[in-house]
Amino acid sequence: MALPALPSSGVAFRRVLAHFPGELSLAFAYGSGVFRQAGRGWDQKNTMLDLVFTVDDPVAWHTQNLKKNWSHYSFLKMLGPKFITSVQNNYGAGVYYNPLIMCDGRVIKYGVISTSILIEDLLNWNNLYIAGRLQKPVKIVVMNENVILRSALDKNLKSAVTAAFLMLPESFSEEDLFMEIAGLSYSGDFRMVVGEEKSKVFNIVKPNVAHFRALYGSILQDNPQVVYKTQQGRLEIDKSPEGQFTQLMTLPKTLQQRINHIMDPPGKNRDVEETLLQLAHDPDCGHVVRLGMKKSVVYSSLKLHKMWKGWMRKAP
Known part of the structure; x- marks a missing residue:
């Protein structure tokens, strides 16, 4: 199973998550904003924090997030949560990213993926994008009791x-x-x-x-x-x-x-x-x-x- 968040860093991650709708089946942080990397100077506080949110109902989640965080979205917000979810599910790797967001004093990028699409990728490697992220150490911030998701991980x-x-x-x-x-x-x-x-x-x-x-x-x-x-x-x-x-x-x-x-x-x-x-x-x-x-x-x-x-x- 993916690594749990360390207690010292868990509070900081949960402070970030408090700015978003809470209906998450999984939320994790990854990349150089969390784990040290060789070959260059590493400053965790000044490195963008990468997050992925897994949600059971993307339309409902984006509806709530648009109310809370309207400024996070591009012009696609004018087309509504159903269109955003369509882009999320049908283009790229099944993930919708909002990049370069200032949140709780830190620059973050967060992606949203549906639970069902993530499970399919974990099991079958349909595109190996988020599944590939989860093959490397990550910091789990939230995980619910979805037995199928846990088994797929x-x-x-x-x-x-x-x-x-x-x-x-x-x-x-x-x-x-x-x-x-x-x-x-x-x-x-x-x-x-x-x-x-x-x-x-x-x-x-x-x-x-x-x-x-x-x-x-x-x-x-x-x-x-x-x-x-x-x-x-x-x-x-x-x-x-x-x-x-x-x-x-x-x-x-x-x-x-x-x-x-x-x-x-x-x-x-x-x-x-x-x-x-x-x-x-x-x-x-x-x-x-x-x-x-x-x-x-x-x-x-x-x-x-x-x-x-x-x-x-x-x-x-």
Whole structure:
């Protein structure tokens, strides 16, 4: 499960949340505004705080938020909460962002996503945007008793471990694993090729190994395919065809389908299980899984998301 907020920081986050409607199934903070990053000077107080709010009924939530925080929205507020929700659900990665908001003395950016869309992304990796955020350490500020959501959060972490295993050798370090996991959601992100430093994944993982260990430790210890040498910080995994087939069969459906598309010759129309069985015996199994990640729809989703963020900015 994602990391709970530390008591010292929880109060500050709850003060921010007090400015918003309270009907949240999940609220979390992420990124360099919460966790130290290597490679540059880090000033938490002067770094923008990134938040995501998960809501069961986006129309009702935006209706209330427009009454409380009209100035947060761009010109889209003139079109009403139903239109805003339509933009949220049907463009980008299913998230509506209000950026560059001054709240409780700090600049924040907050995204709103419906609970049902988040659950689908966590389970199936439809676009791996918010699900990808939740594969890295975050600070949970609010979480209700939605059993399905909690289960999906756990499944997302287990899927991240499985995908990373398939792309790693038989023996590797904890840091190798966490680097692979942290890089999953960037596989199709055009920002990692243009405009952002390519060492971003290293900068995320290096100062936060303990947080990654807290997030994934119990999953690694409970996995029967892993020898987890906690004292040495080393892991050994089953790279036999049988072991890899088991791992491939537990990957999210969307990734399985992308892998099938890569390997299925024209006119063959093999089912996914047949393709994965063949791949399990292939020495290049990890390479094919990596290609499947790179063919993620994150690329197009993020382009649309970036475009709509520009439209959503408050008018000057």
